[in-house]
Amino acid sequence: MTPPDRRRLVPAAVLLVLAPVSAEYVTGYDVSTGDxxxxxxxxxxxxxxxxxxxLLIRETARRLGMSWxxxxxxxxxxxxxxxxxxxxxxxxxxxxDIAYWEELIRPTYVAQLGLAAHTTLNFVAxxxxxxxxxxxxxxxxxxxxxxxxxxxxxxxxxxxxALYVAAAALVLREHLRTEHDHxxxxxxxxxxxxxxxxxxxxxSRRSRDPTVPDGAVRDGAVRDGAAPRPIAVAAGGLAAGxxxxxxxxxxxxxxxxxxxxxLCAATVCRLARSPGWTGRHAAALAAGALxxxxxxxxxxxxxxxxxxxxxxxxxxxxxxxxxxxGALxxxRRGAG
Numbered sequence: 001m002t003p004p005d006r007r008r009l010v011p012a013a014v015l016l017v018l019a020p021v022s023a024e025y026v027t028g029y030d031v032s033t034g035d036x037x038x039x040x041x042x043x044x045x046x047x048x049x050x051x052x053x054x055l056l057i058r059e060t061a062r063r064l065g066m067s068w069x070x071x072x073x074x075x076x077x078x079x080x081x082x083x084x085x086x087x088x089x090x091x092x093x094x095x096x097d098i099a100y101w102e103e104l105i106r107p108t109y110v111a112q113l114g115l116a117a118h119t120t121l122n123f124v125a126x127x128x129x130x131x132x133x134x135x136x137x138x139x140x141x142x143x144x145x146x147x148x149x150x151x152x153x154x155x156x157x158x159x160x161x162a163l164y165v166a167a168a169a170l171v172l173r174e175h176l177r178t179e180h181d182h183x184x185x186x187x188x189x190x191x192x193x194x195x196x197x198x199x200x201x202x203x204s205r206r207s208r209d210p211t212v213p214d215g216a217v218r219d220g221a222v223r224d225g226a227a228p229r230p231i232a233v234a235a236g237g238l239a240a241g242x243x244x245x246x247x248x249x250x251x252x253x254x255x256x257x258x259x260x261x262x263l264c265a266a267t268v269c270r271l272a273r274s275p276g277w278t279g280r281h282a283a284a285l286a287a288g289a290l291x292x293x294x295x296x297x298x299x300x301x302x303x304x305x306x307x308x309x310x311x312x313x314x315x316x317x318x319x320x321x322x323x324x325x326g327a328l329x330x331x332r333r334g335a336g
Contacts, residue, residue, distance in 0.1 A: 012156070014142065016051035018138060019054035020042075020043055022050075023127070024042070025318065026322070028302065028306075030302060033306045034306055034313055045170065049082075049168065050131050054135055055152065064206050069269075070205030072128050078132060079127025079131065080198065081195050083127070084187065084188065089123065090183070093181050107249055118254055122257075138329055140282070141283020144280070147279050226274060227275075227278075228281075234285065236264075237286065237287065243256075244260050244292075245296045247260075283329035283332075290322040291322040291326070294322045
Protein backbone atom coordinates (compact mmCIF):
# COMPACT_ATOMS: atom_id res chain seq x y z
CA MET A 1 0.00 0.00 0.00
CA THR A 2 1.44 3.35 -1.05
CA PRO A 3 1.64 6.32 1.34
CA PRO A 4 -1.25 8.16 -0.42
CA ASP A 5 -3.47 5.09 0.11
CA ARG A 6 -2.63 5.04 3.81
CA ARG A 7 -3.51 8.72 4.08
CA ARG A 8 -6.93 8.03 2.63
CA LEU A 9 -7.64 5.51 5.38
CA VAL A 10 -7.40 8.24 8.02
CA PRO A 11 -10.54 10.16 6.94
CA ALA A 12 -12.31 6.83 6.41
CA ALA A 13 -11.54 5.88 10.01
CA VAL A 14 -12.67 9.31 11.23
CA LEU A 15 -16.00 8.96 9.42
CA LEU A 16 -16.44 5.44 10.80
CA VAL A 17 -16.40 6.92 14.31
CA LEU A 18 -17.92 10.36 13.72
CA ALA A 19 -21.13 9.00 12.15
CA PRO A 20 -22.24 7.00 15.22
CA VAL A 21 -21.17 9.83 17.52
CA SER A 22 -23.37 12.27 15.58
CA ALA A 23 -26.22 9.77 15.29
CA GLU A 24 -26.35 8.37 18.83
CA TYR A 25 -24.11 10.13 21.32
CA VAL A 26 -24.40 13.88 20.78
CA THR A 27 -27.79 14.33 22.45
CA GLY A 28 -26.98 12.04 25.38
CA TYR A 29 -30.37 10.38 25.48
CA ASP A 30 -29.38 6.80 26.37
CA VAL A 31 -28.16 5.01 29.50
CA SER A 32 -24.56 5.29 28.24
CA THR A 33 -24.65 9.08 28.68
CA GLY A 34 -21.60 10.31 30.60
CA ASP A 35 -19.98 6.84 30.76
CA UNK A 36 -16.80 6.84 28.60
CA UNK A 37 -16.37 3.06 28.77
CA UNK A 38 -19.97 2.39 27.75
CA UNK A 39 -19.70 4.93 24.93
CA UNK A 40 -16.51 3.32 23.64
CA UNK A 41 -18.02 -0.16 23.85
CA UNK A 42 -21.13 1.03 22.02
CA UNK A 43 -19.01 1.87 18.98
CA UNK A 44 -18.56 -1.87 18.40
CA UNK A 45 -22.15 -1.97 17.14
CA UNK A 46 -22.79 1.68 16.24
CA UNK A 47 -19.74 2.09 13.98
CA UNK A 48 -20.87 -0.77 11.70
CA UNK A 49 -24.49 0.42 11.94
CA UNK A 50 -23.83 4.09 11.13
CA UNK A 51 -20.19 4.51 10.16
CA UNK A 52 -20.17 1.74 7.56
CA UNK A 53 -23.19 3.07 5.62
CA UNK A 54 -21.80 6.61 5.90
CA LEU A 55 -18.66 5.34 4.16
CA LEU A 56 -20.71 3.50 1.54
CA ILE A 57 -22.81 6.60 0.84
CA ARG A 58 -19.76 8.82 0.60
CA GLU A 59 -17.75 6.43 -1.58
CA THR A 60 -20.68 5.82 -3.93
CA ALA A 61 -21.34 9.54 -4.25
CA ARG A 62 -17.74 10.47 -4.97
CA ARG A 63 -17.25 7.66 -7.48
CA LEU A 64 -20.42 8.60 -9.38
CA GLY A 65 -20.04 12.37 -9.04
CA MET A 66 -23.25 12.90 -7.08
CA SER A 67 -24.18 16.35 -5.85
CA TRP A 68 -25.24 16.91 -2.24
CA UNK A 69 -28.95 16.35 -3.03
CA UNK A 70 -27.92 12.89 -4.21
CA UNK A 71 -25.86 12.26 -1.08
CA UNK A 72 -28.74 13.27 1.15
CA UNK A 73 -31.14 11.10 -0.86
CA UNK A 74 -28.89 8.08 -0.28
CA UNK A 75 -28.70 9.06 3.40
CA UNK A 76 -32.49 9.28 3.60
CA UNK A 77 -32.72 5.85 1.94
CA UNK A 78 -30.57 4.35 4.69
CA UNK A 79 -32.71 6.23 7.21
CA UNK A 80 -35.89 4.61 5.90
CA UNK A 81 -34.14 1.23 5.83
CA UNK A 82 -32.97 1.65 9.41
CA UNK A 83 -36.25 2.86 10.91
CA UNK A 84 -38.63 0.89 8.72
CA UNK A 85 -36.89 -2.46 8.32
CA UNK A 86 -33.96 -2.86 10.72
CA UNK A 87 -35.12 -1.55 14.11
CA UNK A 88 -38.74 -1.00 12.89
CA UNK A 89 -39.19 1.97 15.25
CA UNK A 90 -41.11 3.68 12.46
CA UNK A 91 -44.03 1.30 12.95
CA UNK A 92 -43.85 0.78 16.72
CA UNK A 93 -46.53 1.99 19.14
CA UNK A 94 -44.35 1.35 22.19
CA UNK A 95 -40.70 1.31 21.17
CA UNK A 96 -38.27 0.20 23.93
CA ASP A 97 -40.97 0.95 26.49
CA ILE A 98 -40.06 4.64 26.30
CA ALA A 99 -42.39 6.46 28.70
CA TYR A 100 -43.13 9.40 26.40
CA TRP A 101 -43.43 7.37 23.16
CA GLU A 102 -47.22 7.65 23.18
CA GLU A 103 -46.96 11.44 23.36
CA LEU A 104 -44.65 11.42 20.33
CA ILE A 105 -46.77 9.33 18.01
CA ARG A 106 -50.43 9.75 18.98
CA PRO A 107 -51.13 13.34 17.75
CA THR A 108 -50.02 12.57 14.16
CA TYR A 109 -50.70 8.83 14.02
CA VAL A 110 -52.02 7.55 10.68
CA ALA A 111 -53.72 4.24 11.44
CA GLN A 112 -53.94 3.15 7.79
CA LEU A 113 -50.14 3.25 7.52
CA GLY A 114 -49.36 2.27 11.09
CA LEU A 115 -46.99 5.18 11.64
CA ALA A 116 -46.87 8.74 12.96
CA ALA A 117 -46.00 11.62 10.65
CA HIS A 118 -43.95 13.34 13.36
CA THR A 119 -41.64 10.42 14.13
CA THR A 120 -41.38 9.54 10.43
CA LEU A 121 -40.15 13.03 9.61
CA ASN A 122 -37.77 13.08 12.55
CA PHE A 123 -36.35 9.62 11.91
CA VAL A 124 -35.79 10.05 8.20
CA ALA A 125 -34.56 13.66 8.35
CA UNK A 126 -32.51 12.87 11.45
CA UNK A 127 -30.71 10.01 9.76
CA UNK A 128 -30.23 11.91 6.49
CA UNK A 129 -28.79 14.98 8.22
CA UNK A 130 -27.21 13.93 11.51
CA UNK A 131 -26.41 10.26 11.04
CA UNK A 132 -24.85 10.64 7.61
CA UNK A 133 -24.86 14.11 6.01
CA UNK A 134 -23.23 15.99 8.90
CA UNK A 135 -20.38 13.52 9.53
CA UNK A 136 -19.63 13.22 5.79
CA UNK A 137 -19.46 17.00 5.34
CA UNK A 138 -17.32 17.47 8.45
CA UNK A 139 -14.91 14.67 7.59
CA UNK A 140 -14.45 15.99 4.06
CA UNK A 141 -14.03 19.50 5.47
CA UNK A 142 -11.22 18.25 7.70
CA UNK A 143 -9.56 16.61 4.67
CA UNK A 144 -10.21 19.04 1.80
CA UNK A 145 -7.49 17.72 -0.53
CA UNK A 146 -9.09 14.28 -0.43
CA UNK A 147 -12.70 15.47 -0.43
CA UNK A 148 -13.38 14.57 -4.09
CA UNK A 149 -11.50 11.28 -4.28
CA UNK A 150 -12.46 7.78 -3.13
CA UNK A 151 -10.93 6.66 0.16
CA UNK A 152 -11.54 2.92 -0.05
CA UNK A 153 -10.69 0.24 -2.57
CA UNK A 154 -12.93 -2.73 -3.32
CA UNK A 155 -11.88 -4.78 -0.25
CA UNK A 156 -12.69 -1.79 1.97
CA UNK A 157 -16.10 -1.35 0.38
CA UNK A 158 -16.89 -5.05 0.76
CA UNK A 159 -15.80 -4.94 4.40
CA UNK A 160 -17.97 -1.88 5.10
CA UNK A 161 -20.97 -3.56 3.48
CA ALA A 162 -20.41 -6.77 5.43
CA LEU A 163 -20.09 -4.86 8.71
CA TYR A 164 -23.35 -3.04 8.08
CA VAL A 165 -25.25 -6.20 7.15
CA ALA A 166 -23.96 -7.96 10.27
CA ALA A 167 -24.85 -5.05 12.57
CA ALA A 168 -28.28 -4.61 10.97
CA ALA A 169 -28.98 -8.32 11.34
CA LEU A 170 -28.07 -8.18 15.04
CA VAL A 171 -30.35 -5.17 15.62
CA LEU A 172 -33.22 -6.78 13.72
CA ARG A 173 -32.76 -10.04 15.63
CA GLU A 174 -32.81 -8.17 18.94
CA HIS A 175 -35.90 -6.24 17.88
CA LEU A 176 -37.79 -9.39 16.94
CA ARG A 177 -36.75 -11.02 20.20
CA THR A 178 -37.56 -8.19 22.63
CA GLU A 179 -40.17 -5.91 21.03
CA HIS A 180 -43.91 -6.53 20.75
CA ASP A 181 -44.62 -4.38 17.68
CA HIS A 182 -43.21 -5.77 14.44
CA UNK A 183 -43.58 -4.28 10.98
CA UNK A 184 -45.98 -6.11 8.68
CA UNK A 185 -44.97 -7.48 5.29
CA UNK A 186 -46.79 -4.56 3.64
CA UNK A 187 -44.96 -2.01 5.80
CA UNK A 188 -41.59 -3.58 5.06
CA UNK A 189 -42.43 -3.72 1.36
CA UNK A 190 -43.49 -0.07 1.40
CA UNK A 191 -40.29 0.92 3.17
CA UNK A 192 -38.16 -0.92 0.61
CA UNK A 193 -40.10 0.74 -2.22
CA UNK A 194 -39.34 4.17 -0.75
CA UNK A 195 -35.68 3.17 -0.38
CA UNK A 196 -35.59 2.21 -4.06
CA UNK A 197 -37.17 5.51 -5.14
CA UNK A 198 -34.66 7.50 -3.09
CA UNK A 199 -31.75 5.56 -4.59
CA UNK A 200 -33.08 6.18 -8.11
CA UNK A 201 -33.36 9.89 -7.34
CA UNK A 202 -29.79 9.91 -6.00
CA UNK A 203 -28.51 8.22 -9.15
CA SER A 204 -30.19 10.94 -11.19
CA ARG A 205 -28.09 13.56 -9.39
CA ARG A 206 -24.86 12.52 -11.10
CA SER A 207 -22.40 14.90 -12.70
CA ARG A 208 -20.82 14.26 -16.05
CA ASP A 209 -17.51 15.13 -14.43
CA PRO A 210 -17.06 13.65 -10.93
CA THR A 211 -14.04 15.90 -10.30
CA VAL A 212 -16.09 19.11 -10.50
CA PRO A 213 -16.96 20.31 -6.97
CA ASP A 214 -20.57 20.82 -5.94
CA GLY A 215 -21.74 24.24 -7.02
CA ALA A 216 -18.89 24.81 -9.48
CA VAL A 217 -19.55 26.67 -12.74
CA ARG A 218 -20.24 24.24 -15.58
CA ASP A 219 -20.68 24.66 -19.32
CA GLY A 220 -19.65 28.30 -19.23
CA ALA A 221 -22.45 29.33 -16.88
CA VAL A 222 -21.94 32.62 -15.06
CA ARG A 223 -23.23 33.16 -11.55
CA ASP A 224 -23.18 36.27 -9.43
CA GLY A 225 -23.01 36.81 -5.71
CA ALA A 226 -20.47 36.08 -3.03
CA ALA A 227 -20.75 33.23 -0.58
CA PRO A 228 -21.27 34.27 3.05
CA ARG A 229 -18.55 33.69 5.60
CA PRO A 230 -18.44 30.14 7.02
CA ILE A 231 -19.29 31.46 10.51
CA ALA A 232 -22.55 32.89 9.13
CA VAL A 233 -23.34 29.56 7.47
CA ALA A 234 -22.65 27.75 10.77
CA ALA A 235 -24.99 30.13 12.57
CA GLY A 236 -27.70 29.36 10.02
CA GLY A 237 -27.20 25.62 10.54
CA LEU A 238 -27.37 26.10 14.30
CA ALA A 239 -30.59 28.11 14.10
CA ALA A 240 -32.27 25.70 11.68
CA GLY A 241 -31.27 22.69 13.77
CA UNK A 242 -32.61 24.22 16.96
CA UNK A 243 -35.92 25.20 15.38
CA UNK A 244 -36.37 21.73 13.88
CA UNK A 245 -35.52 19.90 17.11
CA UNK A 246 -37.88 21.94 19.29
CA UNK A 247 -40.97 21.62 17.08
CA UNK A 248 -43.95 19.97 18.82
CA UNK A 249 -45.12 16.44 17.83
CA UNK A 250 -48.29 17.79 16.21
CA UNK A 251 -49.49 18.25 12.64
CA UNK A 252 -48.52 21.92 12.91
CA UNK A 253 -45.06 20.80 14.01
CA UNK A 254 -44.80 18.44 11.04
CA UNK A 255 -45.78 21.23 8.67
CA UNK A 256 -43.28 23.58 10.25
CA UNK A 257 -40.58 20.88 10.06
CA UNK A 258 -41.20 20.41 6.36
CA UNK A 259 -41.08 24.18 5.91
CA UNK A 260 -37.72 24.37 7.72
CA UNK A 261 -36.31 21.62 5.49
CA UNK A 262 -37.62 23.26 2.31
CA LEU A 263 -36.33 26.70 3.33
CA CYS A 264 -32.90 25.32 4.22
CA ALA A 265 -32.69 23.36 0.97
CA ALA A 266 -33.64 26.37 -1.14
CA THR A 267 -31.27 28.70 0.70
CA VAL A 268 -28.28 26.36 0.59
CA CYS A 269 -28.85 25.51 -3.08
CA ARG A 270 -28.89 29.20 -3.90
CA LEU A 271 -25.79 30.00 -1.83
CA ALA A 272 -23.93 26.98 -3.19
CA ARG A 273 -24.20 28.44 -6.68
CA SER A 274 -21.80 31.18 -5.67
CA PRO A 275 -18.25 30.72 -7.04
CA GLY A 276 -16.99 31.30 -3.50
CA TRP A 277 -18.86 28.36 -1.95
CA THR A 278 -16.45 25.61 -0.90
CA GLY A 279 -16.27 22.54 1.27
CA ARG A 280 -15.49 24.86 4.18
CA HIS A 281 -19.02 26.22 3.93
CA ALA A 282 -20.55 22.74 3.80
CA ALA A 283 -18.50 21.77 6.86
CA ALA A 284 -19.56 24.95 8.67
CA LEU A 285 -23.20 24.21 7.96
CA ALA A 286 -22.72 20.68 9.28
CA ALA A 287 -20.94 21.94 12.39
CA GLY A 288 -23.80 24.32 13.14
CA ALA A 289 -26.33 21.50 12.80
CA LEU A 290 -24.20 19.25 15.02
CA UNK A 291 -23.89 21.98 17.65
CA UNK A 292 -27.68 22.38 17.59
CA UNK A 293 -28.19 18.69 18.29
CA UNK A 294 -25.60 18.87 21.09
CA UNK A 295 -27.35 21.90 22.62
CA UNK A 296 -30.68 20.07 22.53
CA UNK A 297 -29.01 17.37 24.60
CA UNK A 298 -29.06 19.65 27.64
CA UNK A 299 -32.85 19.29 27.64
CA UNK A 300 -32.93 15.55 26.89
CA UNK A 301 -33.91 13.15 29.65
CA UNK A 302 -31.80 9.96 29.48
CA UNK A 303 -33.72 6.70 29.20
CA UNK A 304 -31.95 5.25 32.26
CA UNK A 305 -30.55 6.42 35.57
CA UNK A 306 -27.78 8.92 34.82
CA UNK A 307 -26.22 11.17 37.43
CA UNK A 308 -26.75 14.90 36.67
CA UNK A 309 -23.00 15.59 36.81
CA UNK A 310 -22.30 12.85 34.25
CA UNK A 311 -25.15 14.01 32.02
CA UNK A 312 -24.12 17.66 31.86
CA UNK A 313 -20.43 16.82 31.55
CA UNK A 314 -21.41 14.69 28.55
CA UNK A 315 -23.44 17.55 27.05
CA UNK A 316 -20.67 20.11 27.54
CA UNK A 317 -18.02 17.79 26.08
CA UNK A 318 -20.00 17.02 22.93
CA UNK A 319 -21.05 20.62 22.39
CA UNK A 320 -17.41 21.70 22.70
CA UNK A 321 -16.41 18.92 20.32
CA UNK A 322 -18.92 20.06 17.71
CA UNK A 323 -17.63 23.63 17.89
CA UNK A 324 -14.02 22.46 17.73
CA UNK A 325 -14.63 20.26 14.68
CA GLY A 326 -16.34 23.15 12.92
CA ALA A 327 -13.48 25.52 13.73
CA LEU A 328 -10.86 23.06 12.47
CA UNK A 329 -12.75 22.39 9.24
CA UNK A 330 -13.27 26.12 8.62
CA UNK A 331 -9.50 26.69 8.81
CA ARG A 332 -8.58 23.98 6.33
CA ARG A 333 -7.65 25.01 2.82
CA GLY A 334 -7.65 22.88 -0.28
CA ALA A 335 -9.82 21.37 -2.97
CA GLY A 336 -13.59 21.18 -2.56
